[in-house]
Structures are given as C-alpha cells and as structure tokens.
Amino acid sequence: MTTQLEITLPPFPRGFHLITRHVLDNLPELPQQGILHIFIQHTSAGICINENADPTVRLDFETVFDKLIPDGTKAYVHSYEGPDDMPAHIKSSIVGQSVSIPITNGRLNLGTWQGVYLGEFRNHGGRRRLILTALS
Amino acid sequence: MTTQLEITLPPFPRGFHLITRHVLDNLPELPQQGILHIFIQHTSAGICINENADPTVRLDFETVFDKLIPDGTKAYVHSYEGPDDMPAHIKSSIVGQSVSIPITNGRLNLGTWQGVYLGEFRNHGGRRRLILTALS
Amino acid sequence: MTTQLEITLPPFPRGFHLITRHVLDNLPELPQQGILHIFIQHTSAGICINENADPTVRLDFETVFDKLIPDGTKAYVHSYEGPDDMPAHIKSSIVGQSVSIPITNGRLNLGTWQGVYLGEFRNHGGRRRLILTALS
Numbered sequence: 001m002t003t004q005l006e007i008t009l010p011p012f013p014r015g016f017h018l019i020t021r022h023v024l025d026n027l028p029e030l031p032q033q034g035i036l037h038i039f040i041q042h043t044s045a046g047i048c049i050n051e052n053a054d055p056t057v058r059l060d061f062e063t064v065f066d067k068l069i070p071d072g073t074k075a076y077v078h079s080y081e082g083p084d085d086m087p088a089h090i091k092s093s094i095v096g097q098s099v100s101i102p103i104t105n106g107r108l109n110l111g112t113w114q115g116v117y118l119g120e121f122r123n124h125g126g127r128r129r130l131i132l133t134a135l136s
Numbered sequence: 137m138t139t140q141l142e143i144t145l146p147p148f149p150r151g152f153h154l155i156t157r158h159v160l161d162n163l164p165e166l167p168q169q170g171i172l173h174i175f176i177q178h179t180s181a182g183i184c185i186n187e188n189a190d191p192t193v194r195l196d197f198e199t200v201f202d203k204l205i206p207d208g209t210k211a212y213v214h215s216y217e218g219p220d221d222m223p224a225h226i227k228s229s230i231v232g233q234s235v236s237i238p239i240t241n242g243r244l245n246l247g248t249w250q251g252v253y254l255g256e257f258r259n260h261g262g263r264r265r266l267i268l269t270a271l272s
Numbered sequence: 273m274t275t276q277l278e279i280t281l282p283p284f285p286r287g288f289h290l291i292t293r294h295v296l297d298n299l300p301e302l303p304q305q306g307i308l309h310i311f312i313q314h315t316s317a318g319i320c321i322n323e324n325a326d327p328t329v330r331l332d333f334e335t336v337f338d339k340l341i342p343d344g345t346k347a348y349v350h351s352y353e354g355p356d357d358m359p360a361h362i363k364s365s366i367v368g369q370s371v372s373i374p375i376t377n378g379r380l381n382l383g384t385w386q387g388v389y390l391g392e393f394r395n396h397g398g399r400r401r402l403i404l405t406a407l408s
Contacts, residue, residue, distance in 0.1 A: 002169045002272050004240060033274045035309055035405055037171055039238050041247030043187045048365040051315045056349040057361055063348075064341060064362050069200060076199075077192040089193055090200050093184040093253070098236055100370055102311050102403040104276060109403055111313030117365070131238040131245055133171055135271055135407055136274050138305045138408050140376060173307055175374050177383030179323045205336060212335075213328040225329055226336050229320040229389070234372055267374040267381055269307055271407055 003028035004133045011127055012120045014084070016050075016058040020115040023132065024108070031136030032106050039098040041129045044088035044122050046095030052115025061117075065091050088121030095119045103134065139164035140269045147263055148256045150220070152186075152194040156251040159268065166239050167272030175234040177265045180224035180258050182231030188251025197255075201227050224257030231255045239270065275300035276405045283399055284392045286356070288322075288330040292387040295404065302375050303408030311370040313401045316360035316394050318367030324387025333389075337363050360393030367391045375406065 007026040009019065023038060030036065040047050051057040069087045073079035076086040099116065102109040118128065143162040145155065159174060166172065176183050187193040205223045209215035212222040235252065238245040254264065279298040281291065295310060302308065312319050323329040341359045345351035348358040371388065374381040390400065 002167070004169050004238065031274070033276050033405070035407060037236055037238065039236070039245075041245075041250065043185065043247070043249050049315065049369050050361055050365050054350055057358070060348045060350050060358050061362060061365070068204065068340065076196045078190055078196050086193070086196050089186055090197060093186050093197070094230055094366055096232060096368060097185050097250075100236065100309055100311070100372065102276065102309065102405050104403070109311075109313075111315070111401070113315050114313065114369075129247070131240070133169070133238050135171060138303070140305050140374065173372055173374065175372070175381075177381075177386065179321065179383070179385050204340065212332045214326055214332050222329070222332050225322055226333060229322050229333070230366055232368060233321050233386075236372065265383070267376070269305070269374050271307060 001031060002133065002135055007130050009128045009130065012118060014120055014123050016061040017118045017120065018052060018115045019118045020052060023116050028132055028134045030103050030106050030134050034103045034134060034136035036101045036103055036108060037098060037133040039131045041131065044092055045125055045128050046092045046097055046119035047099050048095045048117050048119060049099055049114050050117050051113050053113060084123045091119060091121045137167060138269065138271055143266050145254065145264045145266065148254060150256055150259050152197040153254045153256065154188060154251045155254045156188060159252050164268055164270045166242050166270050168242050170239045170270060170272035172237045172239055172244060173234060173269040175267045177267065179228055181261055181264050182228045182233055182255035183235050184231045184253050184255060185235055185250050186253050187249050189249060220259045227255060227257045273303060274405065274407055279402050281390065281400045281402065284390060286392055286395050288333040289390045289392065290324060290387045291390045292324060295388050300404055300406045302378050302406050304378050306375045306406060306408035308373045308375055308380060309370060309405040311403045313403065315364055317397055317400050318364045318369055318391035319371050320367045320389050320391060321371055321386050322389050323385050325385060356395045363391060363393045
C-alpha cells in the first residue's frame with residue numbers, strides 16, 4: 001500500500017525553517033512500518049533534518065551556508081536570475097531535495113531532537129511544493 | 137511489486153551532466169504510485185537533482201565544487217591515486233550517491249525545472265553503473 | 273513485506289568510520305529485490321557511503337570537513353553546547369542522516385569499493401541509534 005499527497009508550503013523568507021508541523025498536519029495515511037519520503041519539487045530550496053528546539057541553530061545554518069557559497073554574480077556564469085540564484089542551486093544539491101524517515105508503529109520515528117527543515121535559498125522563493133509518499 | 141534494473145552510462149568528462157534522458161530511456165516498469173531510487177555504485181561520482189535547462193548551471197556547479205574541495209596532493213594522505221581522487225570521494229559524499237523521485241500516475245513526478253545530474257568527479261572516470269529500483 | 277529493526281552502535285571517536293560490518297551483522301530479513309534504508313536518529317552525526325578499503329580516506333574526510341566547517345564559538349550563536357556542537361549539526365545535514373541501498377537477489381548491491389560510513393561529528397558523541405528498514 002503506497003499513499004501519496006502533494007502539499008504547498010506558505011512562502012518562507014530566505015533561511016532554514018522548521019516545517020515538521022506542516023508535514024505532520026498533512027500526512028498521507030501511514031502504514032504500520034515503512035518509510036515516509038518527503039520531496040521538494042524545486043532546485044533552489046532543499047529539505048533536511050536537524051535540531052528541532054533552538055531557533056539559533058537554523059540561524060547558524062544560514063550563516064554557514066552563506067559563507068560557504070556566497071551570493072554574487074562575478075563567480076557565476078549563470079547570473080541573469082540574480083545574485084542569490086546560482087548559490088541557491090548549489091545549496092539545494094548540497095542539502096538535498098528529499099529526506100526519508102522511518103515509520104514505526106504507524107508513526108514517524110524521528111529522534112528526539114530531529115525536525116524537518118526547509119532550506120529556502122532564494123530571497124523571494126514563494127510557495128514551495130512538496131510530495132509526500134508513504135511506502136510499506 | 138518492485139522492479140529493478142542496472143544501466144551503464146557512457147563515459148562522461150569531469151563535471152556535472154544532465155542524465156535525465158538516460159534514466160527515462162532505461163526505466164524499469166513503473167507502478168502508478170511509488171518511488172524511483174537511482175543509485176550509483178561508485179565512490180568518486182555522485183547523483184543529484186538540479187536545474188535542467190541552462191548548461192551554465194552545470195558549469196557553475198563544477199566551479200564551485202572545485203573551489204570548495206580543490207585538487208591537490210599536499211592536503212591529503214590518500215594521494216596515490218592522483219590529485220583528483222581524494223577530492224572526488226569527498227564531493228561524492230557531499231552530493232550523495234542516490235536520489236529518490238516520486239512516481240505519480242505511472243510517471244516520474246519531477247518539478248518543471250528538475251533534472252537528474254551525474255556528478256563525474258574524476259578526470260577519467262570511465263563508465264559508471266546505476267541501479268534503478270521502482271518501489272510501490 | 274517491510275522489515276525493520278533498530279540497532280545501537282558502540283561509541284566511536286570523532287571522525288568517519290566504516291560500519292558496513294555493523295550493518296551486515298544486524299540486517300532485518302531482506303527481500304529478493306528492494307531497498308535497505310539506514311537512518312540515524314541524531315542531528316550531530318551522519319551516514320554516507322564511500323571508499324571501503326583505505327583508512328586514510330576516512331582520515332582525509334575528517335580533515336576536509338573540519339576545514340570547511342571549523343570548530344569554534346565565535347562564528348555561531350548556538351554555542352552553549354561547546355565548540356564542536358554547531359559544526360556537527362551542519363556537517364550532519366551536509367553528509368545526510370540516511371542512505372538507501374539497492375537489494376538485489378536478497379543481498380545489498382553495493383559497488384566493489386562502497387562501504388557505509390558513520391560520520392561522528394561530536395568529540396564525545398556516545399552511542400548512536402540506527403533504524404534499518406528493508407522495503408520491497
């Protein structure tokens with residue numbers, strides 16, 4: 001039994017954001033055991049899992065990623081979509097565009113401190129589409 | 137129903153390459169709903185998803201990754217396979233060696249701008265093997 | 273048929289470690305064809321796949337990741353858990369917290385040189401929990 005649904009997130013500002021609640025509120029029917037696959041249909045945003053309690057962790061994520069892959073147009077050939085576009089593509093592939101989470105006893109089996117992050121890498125990324133697929 | 141097949145890519149030069157067509161031309165039978173898992177059986181190449189239209193995006197990927205993890209032999213203990221080998225291993229684990237893509241209505245449900253990239257991180261990587269697994 | 277089990281790794285020192293044997297010795301029942309999903313329930317450690325033969329590869333991984341995302345407390349707002357904590361969170365999301373490996377003819381279908389790595393990013397990370405899920 002595979003279940004699947006598409007959800008659209010509200011627009012988020014540039015940065016890392018905890019979206020566990022958005023996912024939990026929109027889950028497809030879960031099996032007793034399996035995997036939930038969360039996929040973002042974009043190339044300038046990403047999905048990852050990290051610390052769910054202290055908002056400064058997400059702040060530091062943004063700082064570090066911006067330092068590693070700075071905005072700009074001189075370093076990039078692909079610059080016509082603005083100084084935040086090409087770095088957003090790179091960050092998206094470093095962070096990844098999906099996560100898979102175990103399902104155990106009909107529930108997501110995340111660790112105590114794990115939450116689902118949206119990495120919004122554009123200055124004005126707008127609404128982002130996710131596809132949630134539960135496999136058993 | 138799980139379907140699976142192995143494909144071998146032609147040799148690609150060092151860099152990032154759009155291989156969506158290679159994947160679509162060699163798909164196992166797809167279920168109506170599920171996940172396609174694409175796995176590369178190598179440790180100096182990677183698979184990711186990114187922008188499928190403008191080739192300069194792939195060019196900039198190569199520039200940025202080479203700057204983040206430069207070739208060389210002085211920084212690395214593992215240097216006997218050449219100055220491009222150890223950086224290739226690192227890039228491979230940063231980009232990742234698999235992607236999973238939702239299947240919806242019997243087709244890959246990629247976003248409009250998403251394509252599958254091969255990251256070839258060796259100067260002469262040769263033919264690379266992929267294993268495609270469709271789960272439902 | 274989905275099978276799943278949880279295993280706890282012994283404590284590893286900071287660095288990258290080959291844990292293929294720990295996984296193979298604790299596999300759930302595998303189907304003939306499918307995917308094995310390995311998930312770590314932590315946000316300051318990661319799981320990836322890389323070269324399984326030469327230990328200096330893992331040594332160089334540690335060197336490169338420490339250079340890219342250095343320890344410290346000045347660069348980070350989230351610093352009260354020590355200078356190795358925030359960098360560990362970042363590394364964890366760059367490397368990723370899960371891998372998926374094809375299962376073919378009832379066995380893991382890794383490439384010749386591929387092994388499973390634990391990235392232990394804390395100085396004293398302690399025991400780490402993995403959830404192994406085999407899907408078919």
